[in-house]
Amino acid sequence: MPDIAEAAEKGTTQPIVGRAAGLVLLALLSVVFAFGTDAAPADDSGVWYALPSPDQSNWSSKRLSRYGMLDRSPLGEPMAVIRVPDLEVAAQVYPDVHKEALEAGAAWVSGTTRPGDAGNIAIAGHRDSFFRPLEGIPLGTRISLTTPDGELRFAVTSVEIVDPLDTSPLAPTKTTTLTLITCHPFRYQGFAPDRYIIRAEVLEESTTQADRANSALRTIPAT
Amino acid sequence: MKVIRTATFIAATAISCAAYAAETEYAMTCDEIITKLNREVTDEARARFADLEGSCMGVVDRDGELYMHTKMVVRRVRGNTVTIYLPATDRTFDVQAAGNARVKIGSNRVRVSTLNRGQELNIYLPVDQLTQPIIEQVAFETEVEDEIVVAPAVLAPALPTTG
Numbered sequence: 001m002p003d004i005a006e007a008a009e010k011g012t013t014q015p016i017v018g019r020a021a022g023l024v025l026l027a028l029l030s031v032v033f034a035f036g037t038d039a040a041p042a043d044d045s046g047v048w049y050a051l052p053s054p055d056q057s058n059w060s061s062k063r064l065s066r067y068g069m070l071d072r073s074p075l076g077e078p079m080a081v082i083r084v085p086d087l088e089v090a091a092q093v094y095p096d097v098h099k100e101a102l103e104a105g106a107a108w109v110s111g112t113t114r115p116g117d118a119g120n121i122a123i124a125g126h127r128d129s130f131f132r133p134l135e136g137i138p139l140g141t142r143i144s145l146t147t148p149d150g151e152l153r154f155a156v157t158s159v160e161i162v163d164p165l166d167t168s169p170l171a172p173t174k175t176t177t178l179t180l181i182t183c184h185p186f187r188y189q190g191f192a193p194d195r196y197i198i199r200a201e202v203l204e205e206s207t208t209q210a211d212r213a214n215s216a217l218r219t220i221p222a223t
Numbered sequence: 224m225k226v227i228r229t230a231t232f233i234a235a236t237a238i239s240c241a242a243y244a245a246e247t248e249y250a251m252t253c254d255e256i257i258t259k260l261n262r263e264v265t266d267e268a269r270a271r272f273a274d275l276e277g278s279c280m281g282v283v284d285r286d287g288e289l290y291m292h293t294k295m296v297v298r299r300v301r302g303n304t305v306t307i308y309l310p311a312t313d314r315t316f317d318v319q320a321a322g323n324a325r326v327k328i329g330s331n332r333v334r335v336s337t338l339n340r341g342q343e344l345n346i347y348l349p350v351d352q353l354t355q356p357i358i359e360q361v362a363f364e365t366e367v368e369d370e371i372v373v374a375p376a377v378l379a380p381a382l383p384t385t386g
Contacts, residue, residue, distance in 0.1 A: 063386075097383040099313070109383060124383040131385070164382045165298055165306060165315070183385045191296045191308065193341040195382045 048148055049078045051090050060128035066103045067129065075104055080115035081146045082106055082123060082180075087133040093145075097124050106130055109181070112170055116147040120173040124181040127192065131182040134198060143178060143200050154178045154200035161194050169197045176202035253279035256291065260353055278311035282350065285371045290347035290362055297342045298381070305335050306379055311348065312358060315381035320374045324363035332366055347371055 056064055078092035093108050093115060094101035101107040106125040113119030125131035137156055145152040154177075161184050162169065169179050178200040183192035251259075257279065281292040291311075299306040303320045325332035326344050338344070347362035357378060362371045 060386075097385075102385060107383070124385050126386045128386050162382070163298075164308070164384065165379065167380045167382060169382065181382055181385065190343055191310065191384065192386065 048146065049081050049092050051081060051092060054090070054130065055088055056129075058132045063103070063126060063129035070100065070103050072104055075100055078105065079108060079147065083144045083146070084134070084137070084141060085144075086141055087137065089130065089133050091125060091130040093123055102126050103129075109170060112179070113172075113176075115145050116149050116152065118176045120171065120177045120179055121145070122170050122179040122181060127182040127184065127186045127196070131180070132186060134180065134182060134196070135186045137198055141200075142203075143180075145178060152176065152178075153203045155203055156198055156200045158197075158199045160197050160199075162197055164193075164195050166195075169195075169199075178202070251282040251289065253281065253291075256282050256289075256350060263354060278309075280345065283347070285369065289350035290371060291350055291353070292345060293348050295344055295346040295361075297338045297340055297344065299340060300336060300338050303336055305338060307346070307361070308381070308384060309346075309348070309358070309361075310384075313384060314358070315379045316358065316361070316376040317379045318361055318374050318376045320363055321372050323365045324372050324374060325365055327364055332364060335363065349373065 056067070059067070075094055078094050080093040081090065082093055083090045091105035093106045094104060095108050096110045097107040102125065106123050108115060109122035109124055112122035115121050115123075125134075127135075137159060139156050139158070141156045143154045143156065145154070169181065178198075180198040180200070182196050184194040184196035185192060186196070278293045279291050280294070283290050283292060293309070293311045296308040296310070297305060298308055298315060303322065303324070305318050305320060306315060307318055308315045320335040324335045326335060326338060326346070327333075328344065347364075348358070349360050349362060352358045352360055358376055360373050361376045362373045364370070365372050
């Protein structure tokens with residue numbers, strides 16, 4: 001293959017530069033592909049549950065270490081994404097409370113209403129990682145819960161501290177309610193003795209697949 | 224004279240080793256028991272004992288039965304009924320302790336009824352329980368050295384533990 005100087009003399013630089021640029025582009029695409037196939041896709045991946053990397057500045061060293069070593073592949077796709085924009089909280093929600101789910105994000109408490117359905121949706125998270133910014137959350141703070149079917153929006157209506165043996169926060173509710181659970185006190189060393197319960201009520205601006213279907217039906221002209 | 228000194232040294236070493244073995248008293252190591260369980264236990268049971276590796280503090284033999292030394296967190300005490308969170312299982316249990324059940328705090332053995340909410344203490348878990356669908360027994364110490372008393376345990380409803 002002639003080098004660029006030779007090719008320039010012969011007036012044939014354009015195809016060689018083009019090939020080199022193509023190789024560089026291919027290499028760049030390979031890098032993007034390699035990092036873009038992680039189970040926790042970057043925000044620009046287009047997947048509905050994609051999130052940017054979490055802000056870990058307030059995480060405990062134990063959580064940081066476990067998050068770094070976590071094998072996400074057995075977790076599969078999350079069932080929802082929870083966001084509290086004012087507190088910069090964003091976490092994927094995995095089904096059932098277990099160790100890996102809580103290390104990877106938040107966990108839906110089985111036996112309560114599934115995210116997207118009507119009722120009491122309970123979600124747990126670690127106080128020393130994803131849910132740490134929730135300490136002192138003001139009433140009225142907006143929370144969103146995104147599922148493949150749409151987005152539910154909530155406003156915080158109460159915050160209370162309960163005994164872990166008090167399971168009343170998991171009881172069914174007549175309205176669609178979001179119940180967030182984490183351990184309390186937030187900076188307790190060891191197994192925290194209490195639970196921090198945040199209740200939020202659904203707002204009318206929520207959109208779900210059912211809402212969109214109803215809306216589409218309403219736009220069909222009468223014949 | 225030299226032979227006597229050597230024999231005395233060997234005898235002393237043997238006695239020391241025996242005393243050390245008796246003092247450590249562990250029948251198996253945690254690694255051994257976890258390896259054994261990983262071979263024998265179902266995926267479902269392994270999921271229930273997700274924190275087992277971090278929770279096993281030793282394995283002792285009492286009257287031919289193996290018990291895992293592990294941690295409990297006291298959630299509530301009502302007489303001899305104590306509600307405990309077992310990190311090894313990530314579950315909460317109501318335990319009906321016998322009158323002679325004791326928990327060692329430092330060098331003292333205290334009655335279960337005198338425990339306080341939030342205390343993190345040691346308890347014994349019968350090793351055969353690790354392969355059962357649900358834990359039905361835990362074990363306490365008694366006032367007698369090296370004696371263990373088993374207590375029935377029932378799963379208790381509780382909010383998730385999140386660190």
